[in-house]
Amino acid sequence: DVKVTQSSRYLVKRTGEKVFLECVQDMDHENMFWYRQDPGLGLRLIYFSYDVKMKEKGDIPEGYSVSREKKERFSLILESASTNQTSMYLCASSLIGSYYEQYFGPGTRLTVT
Amino acid sequence: GQQVMQIPQYQHVQEGEDFTTYCNSSTTLSNIQWYKQRPGGHPVFLIQLVKSGEVKKQKRLTFQFGEAKKNSSLHITATQTTDVGTYFCAGAPAGNNRKLIWGLGTSLAVNP
Numbered sequence: 001d002v003k004v005t006q007s008s009r010y011l012v013k014r015t016g017e018k019v020f021l022e023c024v025q026d027m028d029h030e031n032m033f034w035y036r037q038d039p040g041l042g043l044r045l046i047y048f049s050y051d052v053k054m055k056e057k058g059d060i061p062e063g064y065s066v067s068r069e070k071k072e073r074f075s076l077i078l079e080s081a082s083t084n085q086t087s088m089y090l091c092a093s094s095l096i097g098s099y100y101e102q103y104f105g106p107g108t109r110l111t112v113t
Numbered sequence: 114g115q116q117v118m119q120i121p122q123y124q125h126v127q128e129g130e131d132f133t134t135y136c137n138s139s140t141t142l143s144n145i146q147w148y149k150q151r152p153g154g155h156p157v158f159l160i161q162l163v164k165s166g167e168v169k170k171q172k173r174l175t176f177q178f179g180e181a182k183k184n185s186s187l188h189i190t191a192t193q194t195t196d197v198g199t200y201f202c203a204g205a206p207a208g209n210n211r212k213l214i215w216g217l218g219t220s221l222a223v224n225p
Binding site: 044056090092105106 | 161201205211216217
């Protein structure tokens, strides 16, 4: 079974702090994704990576950056957290040939105060 | 912009009743995926539909992809309490590689 793990289940940060969310997958998947999930807005893609050091902007990249130094690890960085970034953050991964069959981690509920 | 509408938003059924959720896309899709998210959980991939008019079954779940590849449905026969959760469709617009448009989901509650 694919396992996608995220560094924290719950996180509380202050406005202006730099926040790192970590995601690790153990199935050698090439693709990794960061989404945020908000009530009434559904899942929105923040960033996508298809290989080490490669990234593509998703639908809502503003205020976020990502890092992928190793194949199994994909980090989401909030350079200066703001209250409107309070959300559930979901990491996912998939095989290069099965882009749409995505395996999700348990999520990190981030609260920015 | 491109969007996928999913209806209904909520559905409350008695255990044993059938349930159907529908997805309608504003654009032709190359494929559509269905995911299930249990309360407090994360989305779990259920199935992918690729061909026009395709029908796939997983036990009590029946998935259909419309002939025009702009709509899809998920039907659950004789719901059980284990079916509780939110069902999402996610469509890939034709000709737009690696783009996925998510529906807002249908939340299913089942009374035992």
